[in-house]
Amino acid sequence: MLRASDLTRCRHRIHRAATLPRGVALPEESGSVAQRREAAADHREQVRARLSEDHRRHNPRETWAEDVHGEALAAADPAARPDRVWNARLPRELDTLRAGGVDLLIRDDDRGGYIPVIVVNHKVTDPGSGAATSPMGAWAPRADPHRKMRGQTRDQVRLAHVTRMLERLGLASPARMGGAIGYDADCIVAYDLGGPGGILEQYDARYADRQAVARGLVDTAPARVAECASCPFWHDLTGPDGRTVDGCGTVLRERHDVSLVATGHRGTMLRAAGIGTIDRLAAWQGRGPDEWHGGGFDDTVVSARAWLVDEPLVRRGPRVTVPRADVEVDVDMESYQEHGAYLWGTLVTDDGADLGYRPFVTWDPVPTDDEARSFAEFWTWLMRLRDGALAEGRTFAAYCYSQNAENKWLLGSATRFQGYPAIPSVDEVRGFIESDHWVDIFEYVGENFVSPRGRGLKVLARFAGFDWRDDDAGGEASMAWYREAVGFDGDAPALDQRTRVLEYNEDDVRATKALREWMSDEAADEVPSVDDLPVPGEAELRAIEAALG
Known part of the structure; x- marks a missing residue:
C-alpha cells in the first residue's frame, strides 16, 4: 500500500x-x-x-x-x-x-x-x-x-x-x-x-x-540521496535462511557509483554528462560539464579522488589558517526542537590555560520564562569577558561550530525576551555575531579542507584525537535525554540525565577547542593536500570500468 x-x-x-x-x-x-x-x-x-x-x-x-x-x-x-x-x-x-x-x-x-x-x-x-x-x-x-x-x-x-x-x-x-x-x-x-x-x-x-x-511496471535503480541516512534498505539485510540481501550502500560501493560523492540532483547531473562512476569523475580535468549547476564541482572531483584512496580529509593549500586570540571562548547551545534554547555551554582558554567548562542552563521545561534568565546570564558573562579582554589590550574570540543554530537562538532569544532583565537588544546581538569576535569553525574547515565524509564535528574532531564520553552522543539523542532530565512526559525529572546532557555539551565545546587547536598546530603536516591525490589515467579507467561491468 x-x-x-x-x-x-x-x-x-x-x-x-x-x-x-x-x-x-x-x-x-x-x-x-x-x-x-x-x-x-x-x-x-x-x-x-x-x-x-x-x-x-x-x-x-x-x-x-x-x-x-x-x-x-x-x-x-x-x-x-x-x-x-x-x-x-x-x-x-x-x-x-x-x-x-x-x-x-x-x-x-x-x-x-x-x-x-x-x-x-x-x-x-x-x-x-x-x-x-x-x-x-x-x-x-x-x-x-x-x-x-x-x-x-x-x-x-x-x-x-x-x-x-x-x-x-x-x-x-x-x-x-x-x-x-x-x-x-x-x-x-x-x-x-x-x-x-x-x-x-x-x-x-x-x-x-x-x-x-x-507494481513492478517501472524499473528503478539505487542512488545515494539524503534519505539514505535513515532508510532501512541502505544496509544489508538478512533473510530467515541466512542469506544476505544487499543493501543499496553495498550495491553502490561495488559499482563505484558517482552518487556516493555527489548526492541527489548533483549525481543526476553527472550521469547526464556521462559520468556514472567515481573513477570517471576523479579523472576529470578542466571546467565542469555544462549540465553542472550550483558551484563546488572542483571539490566534488577532489572528493572522488579521495574516495578512491580512502582519504577522509584533504587539505586545499600549503597552510591551514584559523583565527586565534589571547582570550578564547568555545560556545555550544542546546535547544529542544522549536521550544527554546535551554543550555549555553562555554569553555574559556586564557593564554593557553584551560579555565574550565561553565554551563548557563534552565531545567524548567521550555518554553519557559526562566530561559530568559539563563540566556541573560550567559550574554552578560560573555560580554564582560570580551570587554575586559579588550580593555586590557588583549585579543578576544568566541568560537562555535556551525553558527546557524547559535545565531538563530541568539537573535531569537533577544527577540522573544525583549524587556526582560539584562536581555540585550536584537541590534546588539546582531552586531556581535557580525563582528570578528564571533568565529564559526565550520566555515574555516570549509575554507581549509575538502571533507568527503562531511564536515560534522563528530567526524572531524577525531582527527584532533578527541572523542565523546558517551557512545550515543548526538543531537537527536540529547533531545531524548533532555525530555527525561526535565520530566517532559510527566515523570519525575531524571537527575542522571541532566548530568548526561551537561557532559555531552561539555564534550562538544571541548571538541571545538581541540579541532581548532589541531588546525593551528598540526593539520598542515598531517593531512594530504589536493595535489597529493592520484588521478586515474585513461587506460586505468578502461580497466576499472571493464571490471565493474
Missing part, C-alpha cells in the same frame, strides 16, 4: 519495499526517527486537546467526533454527520493501493463534504504576506497580511492524497481545498488544491509513477 509519505520518498525505496523477500526483517527505526515520530504525536495531541476544548466552549451547537471510520462516515445521513472529525480513518483502496488517514475533517456547510486538515510538527508560514489562512476554530480562509506560505511539498502531497480518498467515499468538498496546522498552531494555512496544473494534477502524475513502481 502507498501512503502519502511514500510519494515524497526515493522511488527505489518503494521498489525495494514492494519486492522484499518474505521473512526478511527490517531493522528497527533509529532513535532519531522514533523521537521525531513521538514529537509529532505529542504535537498532534496538544492540538487535538486545544481544538476539542475550544469547540466545546465556543461551538456548543456543533458536533465533534473522534476516531471515526471513513466507511461509517460515508454511510451516515449527510445531515447527521459531525461538524468536526478528529482522526478520520480512511479505508484502504486495494485497487489503487492508497492508504492513509487525516487528522481533522471540517464540514463545508456551504458546499457539502469535508475540508481535510493535517497537523504537522514543522513551520508552515513565515513573517510576510500573501498566505491564505483561517482561524483555528473555523474554516474561513482569507488573505493574511502578516504571513507568507512556506512551500511544503510533503504537506501538499498529503492533502491531495487524502482528498482523492475522500472523493472515493463521496466525502470531499467540491471546494477542493485543504489546510495545515503547523508547529506554531496559530492558524490553519489554506491550500487551493484544484485548478489546471494545480496541486491535485501534480499529485496525480506523481501517484501514477509511484503506483507503477510499486
Whole structure:
C-alpha cells in the first residue's frame, strides 16, 4: 500500500519495499526517527486537546467526533454527520493501493463534504504576506497580511492524497481545498488544491509513477540521496535462511557509483554528462560539464579522488589558517526542537590555560520564562569577558561550530525576551555575531579542507584525537535525554540525565577547542593536500570500468 509519505520518498525505496523477500526483517527505526515520530504525536495531541476544548466552549451547537471510520462516515445521513472529525480513518483502496488517514475533517456547510486538515510538527508560514489562512476554530480562509506560505511539498502531497480518498467515499468538498496546522498552531494555512496544473494534477502524475513502481511496471535503480541516512534498505539485510540481501550502500560501493560523492540532483547531473562512476569523475580535468549547476564541482572531483584512496580529509593549500586570540571562548547551545534554547555551554582558554567548562542552563521545561534568565546570564558573562579582554589590550574570540543554530537562538532569544532583565537588544546581538569576535569553525574547515565524509564535528574532531564520553552522543539523542532530565512526559525529572546532557555539551565545546587547536598546530603536516591525490589515467579507467561491468 502507498501512503502519502511514500510519494515524497526515493522511488527505489518503494521498489525495494514492494519486492522484499518474505521473512526478511527490517531493522528497527533509529532513535532519531522514533523521537521525531513521538514529537509529532505529542504535537498532534496538544492540538487535538486545544481544538476539542475550544469547540466545546465556543461551538456548543456543533458536533465533534473522534476516531471515526471513513466507511461509517460515508454511510451516515449527510445531515447527521459531525461538524468536526478528529482522526478520520480512511479505508484502504486495494485497487489503487492508497492508504492513509487525516487528522481533522471540517464540514463545508456551504458546499457539502469535508475540508481535510493535517497537523504537522514543522513551520508552515513565515513573517510576510500573501498566505491564505483561517482561524483555528473555523474554516474561513482569507488573505493574511502578516504571513507568507512556506512551500511544503510533503504537506501538499498529503492533502491531495487524502482528498482523492475522500472523493472515493463521496466525502470531499467540491471546494477542493485543504489546510495545515503547523508547529506554531496559530492558524490553519489554506491550500487551493484544484485548478489546471494545480496541486491535485501534480499529485496525480506523481501517484501514477509511484503506483507503477510499486507494481513492478517501472524499473528503478539505487542512488545515494539524503534519505539514505535513515532508510532501512541502505544496509544489508538478512533473510530467515541466512542469506544476505544487499543493501543499496553495498550495491553502490561495488559499482563505484558517482552518487556516493555527489548526492541527489548533483549525481543526476553527472550521469547526464556521462559520468556514472567515481573513477570517471576523479579523472576529470578542466571546467565542469555544462549540465553542472550550483558551484563546488572542483571539490566534488577532489572528493572522488579521495574516495578512491580512502582519504577522509584533504587539505586545499600549503597552510591551514584559523583565527586565534589571547582570550578564547568555545560556545555550544542546546535547544529542544522549536521550544527554546535551554543550555549555553562555554569553555574559556586564557593564554593557553584551560579555565574550565561553565554551563548557563534552565531545567524548567521550555518554553519557559526562566530561559530568559539563563540566556541573560550567559550574554552578560560573555560580554564582560570580551570587554575586559579588550580593555586590557588583549585579543578576544568566541568560537562555535556551525553558527546557524547559535545565531538563530541568539537573535531569537533577544527577540522573544525583549524587556526582560539584562536581555540585550536584537541590534546588539546582531552586531556581535557580525563582528570578528564571533568565529564559526565550520566555515574555516570549509575554507581549509575538502571533507568527503562531511564536515560534522563528530567526524572531524577525531582527527584532533578527541572523542565523546558517551557512545550515543548526538543531537537527536540529547533531545531524548533532555525530555527525561526535565520530566517532559510527566515523570519525575531524571537527575542522571541532566548530568548526561551537561557532559555531552561539555564534550562538544571541548571538541571545538581541540579541532581548532589541531588546525593551528598540526593539520598542515598531517593531512594530504589536493595535489597529493592520484588521478586515474585513461587506460586505468578502461580497466576499472571493464571490471565493474
